[in-house]
Amino acid sequence: MTLTLDKQLELHRMMMLIRLFEEALEEMFSRGLLHGTMHLSIGQEASAAGACLALDKEDLITSTHRGHGHCLGKGADPFKMFAELLGREDGYCRGRGGSMHIADLSNGNLGANGIVAGSLTISVGAALSFQMQKKDNIVLCFFGDGAVNEGSFHEALNLASLWDLPVLFLCENNQYGMSMASDKAVAGESIASRGNSYGIESIQIDGNDVEAVFESVTSFKNEILTTNRPKFIEAVTYRYRGHSKSDRNLYRTSDEIEYWKEEKDPIKRYIGKLIESGVTEAKLKEIDEGVKELIRNSVKKALDSPMSPVTNLEEDSYA
């Protein structure tokens, strides 16, 4: 698959947007502006950007506690995301969801989920709706390596396969479920092999290679729509930051983190590739400056927007 230059620059821009969004969050957190914790995906941008940009707006995603990248990838407005984390009325969930629960239905994001593997069965139900409504769309279900040892992972894969549901399961294997290394937690050959055991074609890819992610999701999406079979991708990646803000990284070495930052960083690698293929540094700088300005303006606008008013929260619990 040969990508157009526009698509390549879009992939780069999206990875930059996700990284700078989360770096801005870190900065706001350190200034004491944010209430609560958050789970950053810095280092994992390629899987979110590559996967989401391979989808149409009408395709749906379900997301995880580490979901800022998925949300931005699917087209969310960073201002409304910052506003959500700041407890503002303009936030996607009017301050009720926060970092871990942003949903953006207008762009096909069914929501981030704070329960590990919580969105797998939901993605199966959404895919069932597509099947019953005879729509030519898929549901892309993001989850982490930690989710594959939950019972609902197995129930969801089994049913998706039995019922030929249009789901693309995408495991972002960042190699740690909080502190638990996935090689100590996952029995058997690999995470991808678990998909195969349910009769679902499964592949393992370099999750830090944004074009590999984009191409795999694109071709699997087409196959899902032509064969009516679910598919499974294990995208191997790495998170630089701790699980959440309280993490002291006691379960891994700084050498390991440095190795991934230096040798495997998805953005750095992609910049190298783009430059090699003839994209100028000036062009990339122009894109980066545009992203920085968007982040600056979004933060400012979010800080200026009104706090979410205290309504009758008991009534708000019901539709």
Next chain:
Amino acid sequence: MPELTAGQSINKALSLILEKNQTAFLAGEDIGIYGGAFGVTEGLLEEFGSERIKDTPISEDVIAGLAVGASMTGSRPIVEMQFSDFIVNAMDPIVNQAAKLHFMYGGAVNVPIVVRAASGAGTGAAAQHSQSLESWFCHVPGLKVVTPSNAQNAYDLLLSSYVDTNPVIFMEHKLIYKVKENVTLNPIPKDSSYLGKASIAQEGTDLTVVSYSNMVNVVKEAVSMDELQNYSIEIVDLQTVSPIDFETIKNSLIKTKKLLVCQEAPSNSSVGTTVVSKVVESDLFNVLEIAPKLVSGLHSPMPSAKHLESTVIPQKEDILNAIQDML
């Protein structure tokens, strides 16, 4: 007006919903060719086909989870958990997902699902197939919990649960599957205002018995015993246990000034304790002539043997004794 058991009236309600709403579907264990473990979905597979009557593997977690995902995307699932004890395997999609998504996502989504399950004891099914777990769900904001006591209100409450825009846990006591009565087959209501409304199962002036689910029937038997023929007992059937209709309870207590609550479930953190506590912390405390009383199941797993099972579940004689103590 057909004479139906609650299982048959629920079947009629499901059939009506499926006929009138193309987005509605059923999913659950053995609901297809088997017709449901209690026969409630009998005939529906033939009538509506396997695309809408979806037999599932034994996978309660994904049954509830698929309902959540489907309901967020334009479908109207009604799923069955078979024995309500199995709902424990589906607590995450019900408690963490269905109940919370509307609130958590700032009102951007609704999760209109109905989760049906067969609850309660009296059939000798023992500890893992006999529980009354409705109180668990009452504790969770975002859920509605419905507990019919007979074929007519099972029919009407199921239609209203379907119409409601919230997740509804619909607990069908197994013993009401066995009792026939004449049922008016009402049309699907325009709104779900019938949920959250108690009914007066019997009017009276001397004492109010608040109950729900099959225990309402046991209370009726107790009240019709010879010993109570000179008294006028009011029976309030809650019908929905979350939210609870305190207005009806209040109006009854203003009249009778005496409160007895009867339930099959154990009392700890239960519907019954909620009713009593809400009453005594309100102005009704001053209306009551004597302390309220709660007759509940024992704090014990359900035994299998008939004589032990009936020791755990309140019997009409237990209710009679409680009423006589209070009068």
